[in-house]
Amino acid sequence: MNDGAPFGTIAIVGLGLIGGSIGLAVQQALPAVRLTGFDADPDVRCRAQTRTLVHQVTGTLELAIRDADLVILCVPVRAMGDIAAQMAGVLKPEAIISDAGSSKAFVADAIRAALPHQPLVPAHPVAGTERSGPEAGFAGLFRNRWCIITPPDGTDPEHVSAVSALWHALGARVEIMDAAHHDLVLAVTSHVPHLIAYTIVGTASDLEEVTRNEVITYSAGGFRDFTRIAASDPTMWRDVFLSNKHAVLDILQRFSEDLTALQRAIRWDDGDALHAHFAKTRGIRRSIIDEGQDDARPDFGRADHSA
Amino acid sequence: MNDGAPFGTIAIVGLGLIGGSIGLAVQQALPAVRLTGFDADPDVRCRAQTRTLVHQVTGTLELAIRDADLVILCVPVRAMGDIAAQMAGVLKPEAIISDAGSSKAFVADAIRAALPHQPLVPAHPVAGTERSGPEAGFAGLFRNRWCIITPPDGTDPEHVSAVSALWHALGARVEIMDAAHHDLVLAVTSHVPHLIAYTIVGTASDLEEVTRNEVITYSAGGFRDFTRIAASDPTMWRDVFLSNKHAVLDILQRFSEDLTALQRAIRWDDGDALHAHFAKTRGIRRSIIDEGQDDARPDFGRADHSA
Incomplete structure (x- = not known):
């Protein structure tokens, strides 16, 4: 010492x-x-x-x-x-x-x-x-x-x-x-978001009617935010999912239920349900910025914003 | 003129x-x-x-x-x-x-x-x-x-x-x-990514065993990337989903199938399937940066990276 x-x-x-x-x-x-x-x-x-x-x-x-x-x-x-x-x-x-x-x-x-x-x-x-x-x-x-x-x-x-x-x-x-609580918290804040990002990037690259070049070109509409974490180390993440299986599968199940509910609201033109859900999630972003865990600038301060 | x-x-x-x-x-x-x-x-x-x-x-x-x-x-x-x-x-x-x-x-x-x-x-x-x-x-x-x-x-x-x-x-x-092709391309690169982000942010805020404060505090593990687009205008996005229903529901269906496949790989310890999928998605990130549609700096140039 x-x-x-x-x-x-x-x-x-x-x-x-x-x-x-x-x-x-x-x-x-x-x-x-x-x-x-x-x-x-x-x-x-x-x-x-x-x-x-x-x-x-x-x-x-x-x-x-x-x-x-x-x-x-x-x-x-x-x-x-x-x-x-x-x-x-x-x-x-x-x-x-x-x-x-x-x-x-x-x-x-x-x-x-x-x-x-x-x-x-x-x-x-x-x-x-x-x-x-x-x-x-x-x-x-x-x-x-x-x-x-x-x-x-x-x-x-x-x-x-x-x-x-x-x-x-x-x-x-x-x-x-506590280790078990850590594993549940991180399943929500890190593991499942990574799995979802890996999934949608894979889905997008497998479409017959949309070329990979089109996906890349028009990625600024939202998709590119997912590609960053879907570029993370494959070996590390394979091990994370397999070693925290129980919590990851639990959160994934909840996510799928919630996604199905929004999917159904779209199919049945339930605009009020969609609006209510989208308005709720906005406040969480503000809290993350207030807590200092992200950058408040639009697009986190990516180039090309000001001026 | x-x-x-x-x-x-x-x-x-x-x-x-x-x-x-x-x-x-x-x-x-x-x-x-x-x-x-x-x-x-x-x-x-x-x-x-x-x-x-x-x-x-x-x-x-x-x-x-x-x-x-x-x-x-x-x-x-x-x-x-x-x-x-x-x-x-x-x-x-x-x-x-x-x-x-x-x-x-x-x-x-x-x-x-x-x-x-x-x-x-x-x-x-x-x-x-x-x-x-x-x-x-x-x-x-x-x-x-x-x-x-x-x-x-x-x-x-x-x-x-x-x-x-x-x-x-x-x-x-x-x-x-062509308008119909636009609607399919944007369903992949923008609309479904937004819906997924809105969903996971909602799922995270509804958990009984993890507090909203914990979700916010530990968001740097991946979750915060989703909160940005889940903070977008609720009225605008309600209208996008309802007005591009067919393409959005089609891509969502594919996404759900792909997610289920990865979920099953986790449940059955199929590390090879996970690794193969994760390695594939990495290349797409590189292409988006090469095309000038995102920032190559880690975290897109958020504060606190260098030094």
């Missing part, structure tokens, strides 16, 4: 958008922390070293983690159990394991099964972009975003405080939540 | 986001054109005059249109037939009627029924923001966006050229299209 930093050495496993952004943000906010990193892909390791996402990219997982006080797993959620199993016997006994996964109950169970006695403080920074890979990260990704920490029952409060302090230092706001 | 402008006097009926933006853009690009405007709402008329959205906001529809060479209807699509009926007998015989509606077959039929002998050149500028009202417009709204013109059979080509020249002058790219 040094200079008020909660950890002396942090190891980041998985050097894509999130792992790379954590590395860059730690170097900026906590320059005294020593940062090591590993990625299973040799090409990613090389590119991560070129960008200095961490001080030292190691050739093996063991070299990255053996001196770490904190190990942050930034790999697709269904890969975390295997990685954790490979760390058994190498870690310092007091090293805290954390992660950045988007589904929390599944990840905690997987890591706990592989490392039953290691301190565990799962976390989920609710931030990202549609880009992936070691070139995608940037130090400001977590600034003014939320990081949800989901400590299992019995977690040492000092471990939770240390991980919270790290995220605060990176500019994030921190919330402590 | 003057200074190369395709029309001497243009009347804009409906002074919200689109009508107001047309007024501001014409003043900037074609300063010799005389602009009149009317809105059925006296309060909107007052605010439009304050912003000088047109040179002269008139107290009656008749005063706005009687000297016009071109009348552009910028009202909700199901209001256009009534407005057109009120214009009968007032217009100059050679005045061209155009509009900015989002569904084209319905609007053409409604205007044609009310004004059977008036030249008619329907148009749809594919541009907008989630804001509405006379304060929402800006001159740059149409720059680098597409305007689709859907002339009925037998339209004088010179009338089409004149309306095309106007939109070119406002910075738009112009495409000529």
Whole structure:
């Protein structure tokens, strides 16, 4: 421990958008922390070293983690159990394991099964972009975003405080939540929206009577907002849906019922029902802007608005 | 006609986001054109005059249109037939009627029924923001966006050229299209995406176990992208869905089938099917950016990305 930093050495496993952004943000906010990193892909390791996402990219997982006080797993959620199993016997006994996964109950169970006695403080920074890979990260990704920490029952409060302090230092706001509740909240605010976006972009590209070129050309009418999140990393999102299956299917069922009700209102010319629904959703947008989670400028400040 | 402008006097009926933006853009690009405007709402008329959205906001529809060479209807699509009926007998015989509606077959039929002998050149500028009202417009709204013109059979080509020249002058790219095909293309690229966004925002706000505050707080995970278009004008969108019912219901049916297939893949742990679908949709995003219809910066250039 040094200079008020909660950890002396942090190891980041998985050097894509999130792992790379954590590395860059730690170097900026906590320059005294020593940062090591590993990625299973040799090409990613090389590119991560070129960008200095961490001080030292190691050739093996063991070299990255053996001196770490904190190990942050930034790999697709269904890969975390295997990685954790490979760390058994190498870690310092007091090293805290954390992660950045988007589904929390599944990840905690997987890591706990592989490392039953290691301190565990799962976390989920609710931030990202549609880009992936070691070139995608940037130090400001977590600034003014939320990081949800989901400590299992019995977690040492000092471990939770240390991980919270790290995220605060990176500019994030921190919330402590039960893992199951996190998974339901994120199913609504992130997982199902991604699935819907992936779906409509696929539907649009499969039409016989409308060319893909027409879809692309006229996308400014609304469609393009969906294509951004439908460009997110396929492996990461496959794992999110499969690891948070119960909550995702529950919210999807509700969504389908609601969509069917609006579809029926269109078919039967029920303009009043449509108008009432559309007027209600407007207020939520205003609240999101007030809370600082989006940009109030039309189109979020895309080019070509003013003047 | 003057200074190369395709029309001497243009009347804009409906002074919200689109009508107001047309007024501001014409003043900037074609300063010799005389602009009149009317809105059925006296309060909107007052605010439009304050912003000088047109040179002269008139107290009656008749005063706005009687000297016009071109009348552009910028009202909700199901209001256009009534407005057109009120214009009968007032217009100059050679005045061209155009509009900015989002569904084209319905609007053409409604205007044609009310004004059977008036030249008619329907148009749809594919541009907008989630804001509405006379304060929402800006001159740059149409720059680098597409305007689709859907002339009925037998339209004088010179009338089409004149309306095309106007939109070119406002910075738009112009495409000529059959009205029915327009309605199908826009159902995919605009209408169904809006309905889906309205639906998921409503679903999220109705959950018993997740508070509205949690939905808002953690919206950066994907949900916030949907709230922007779900904040669009309720009356305008009610009319769009009811006036383009056939195409919207057709695309919705396909969307529901595709969503059910992904839902089933999640339920049965078919990771390969999910990954294959998600990888396919990524390429469409790249094409939209290449075509200049969106911003390549992560999050479209929202604040808090760099550094």
